[in-house]
Amino acid sequence: MPVDEGGAVVAxxxxxxxxxxxxxxxxxxLREGTEDAVRGILDEAFGRIPADSPPDSVGPFKRELERRLRGVVEQVRESGALDLYLPVRSVGDVNIGASVVVSETLLPRRDEQAPPVEPTDVAVQLLSRDRATDTGTGTGTDTAAEVDLSSGELDGALAVRREHVAAADPGRGAELASRRVEYVVAVPGDPGRWFTAAFSTVGGGDPRDELADALVEWFDAVMATLRWRRA
Structure with a gap:
């Protein structure tokens, strides 16, 4: 393992x-290999169509499925995200009622000579900003009266968790309100670099129903498996 000038081990x-x-x-x-992944999802979904299905219904089904999937992928890709995860076998279809989007944020320095902002300071800023939205002084689009905020650690790194309900936005393809959970995690040893994992679900049609509750618990368990890959 690498060591610093004093001989101490450096991660x-x-x-x-x-x-x-x-x-x-x-x-x-979403950076490379996107088309291969999309094609693989579609091929698997098409392969589950019963062989005796009427041809006049199979064609429109395939086209609509591909249109919806590619639309979701392109929308997320345009946001600059790194990865998209979708449940694809739960109901024999590409279920885009839930998703996980992973992205990375690099915080710019106002002064190149100034030391980088400490992760704890950024977390305080995030908490303060979201509390302002929670109390009605912000401009968020949450439909919930409160935004659930907490902080802790994931694989030894500071993490801020935010949970809220976002209003429906038909203009952007969101016909239903959605339950959202976001983890913002400081990348170890790299001040100013943050990892974000954002989960979204419409539940069973109501973002506060039992299915949504169960899926949020599931996502929290998934985030507990976060591990960093190192050079």
Missing amino acids: APVTGYRLILPEDWAHVP
Whole structure:
């Protein structure tokens, strides 16, 4: 392992992450390999169509499925995200009523000569900003009266967790309100670099129903598996 000038062991730089998700969740990388991943999801979905299905219904079904999937992937890709995860086998279809989006944020320095902002300071800023939205002084679009905020650690790194209900936005393809949970995690050894994992679900049609509650608990368990990949 690398050591510093004083001979102390220095952790290798973080080069990526690992999350453990069930096999029925597909991974779509958004920087490269996107088309191969999308094609694989579609091929698997099409392969589950019964052989005796009427041809006049299979064609429209395939086209609509592909249109919806590619639309979701493109929308997330345009946001600059790194990875998209979708449940694809739960109901024999590509269920885009739930998703996990992973992205990375690099915080710019106002003064290149100034020391980088400490992760704890950034966490305080995030908490203060979201509390302002929670009390009605912000401009958020949450439909819930409160935003659930907490902080802790994931794989030794500071993490801020935010949970809220977002209003429906038909103009952006969100016909239903959704339950959202976001983890913002400081990347170890790299001040100003933050890892974000955002989960969204419409539940069974109500973002506060039992299904949504269960899926939020599931996502919290998934985030507990976060591990950093190092050089």
